[in-house]
Amino acid sequence: YKKISRFLVVLFCRFLLKINNKKFFDTITFSNSKWSLERAKKTYFIKNHKVFYPCFKIPKLLNESFYNYEKRNNNFVILGRVSSDKNIIDGIKFFNKIKKDIINSHLHIIGPIDDEYFLKIQKINNLKSITFHGLVSLKKRDQILKNCKYGLNFFYSEHFGRNILEMQKFGVIAFARNRGGVRELLFDKNQKYENYNDLILKIKKINFNKEVRKKIYIKNSTRLRKEFTSEKFDYDLLKNLN
Numbered sequence: 001y002k003k004i005s006r007f008l009v010v011l012f013c014r015f016l017l018k019i020n021n022k023k024f025f026d027t028i029t030f031s032n033s034k035w036s037l038e039r040a041k042k043t044y045f046i047k048n049h050k051v052f053y054p055c056f057k058i059p060k061l062l063n064e065s066f067y068n069y070e071k072r073n074n075n076f077v078i079l080g081r082v083s084s085d086k087n088i089i090d091g092i093k094f095f096n097k098i099k100k101d102i103i104n105s106h107l108h109i110i111g112p113i114d115d116e117y118f119l120k121i122q123k124i125n126n127l128k129s130i131t132f133h134g135l136v137s138l139k140k141r142d143q144i145l146k147n148c149k150y151g152l153n154f155f156y157s158e159h160f161g162r163n164i165l166e167m168q169k170f171g172v173i174a175f176a177r178n179r180g181g182v183r184e185l186l187f188d189k190n191q192k193y194e195n196y197n198d199l200i201l202k203i204k205k206i207n208f209n210k211e212v213r214k215k216i217y218i219k220n221s222t223r224l225r226k227e228f229t230s231e232k233f234d235y236d237l238l239k240n241l242n
Contacts, residue, residue, distance in 0.1 A: 033181025087154035
């Protein structure tokens with residue numbers, strides 16, 4: 001159905017709106033990541049372009065010291081849809097493996113749940129240290145994030161990674177695959193993984209080394225305080241439209 005919908009949109013744009021390559025050449029192309037822009041360039045010849053972050057209203061950066069961050073439990077969080085494309089089952093199996101080394105940890109999964117996919121999840125052994133919150137209010141989401149140390153993303157190639165940005169705004173040290181546009185939101189090499197074995201090594205490195213953890217936390221706070229804000233997005237957008 002996605003392919004059919006995309007085909008209908010193309011017909012509408014090309015024949016009814018008469019949008020073609022020539023018109024694209026004379027416009028400014030907006031994209032939500034450098035990765036998205038590069039993909040667009042493979043289809044169209046783009047003369048003027050601008051990458052905008054974050055393209056949606058996001059939380060303010062939590063004003064919390066590293067000292068207070070350290071008081072959090074070793075909890076993990078996955079933020080987003082509970083569906084096959086997000087590879088939540090991989091995330092659960094991964095957590096059960098890392099939990100053997102990081103004891104007393106708990107996994108919180110926040111987001112709307114696909115019923116059919118959830119039936120497959122329930123067949124997995126050892127779900128006792130995992131809480132499915134479903135779709136919650138922003139207030140509830142924020143409260144959960146404030147009590148988690150690490151965030152996980154198992155999508156293969158996020159074009160942007162809204163969940164990563166939201167988690168990090170609450171001080172969570174997030175991890176995602178080193179692909180797509182999401183890697184532009186991860187400021188330390190130890191937050192980007194190539195495969196699940198690499199992810200295990202990097203989480204252990206951060207969890208068992210306070211100095212590495214502190215360096216990443218401060219770096220993230222510094223970048224996120226000035227970049228990737230709704231105010232900056234509004235300013236850049238208006239500047240390019242005027």
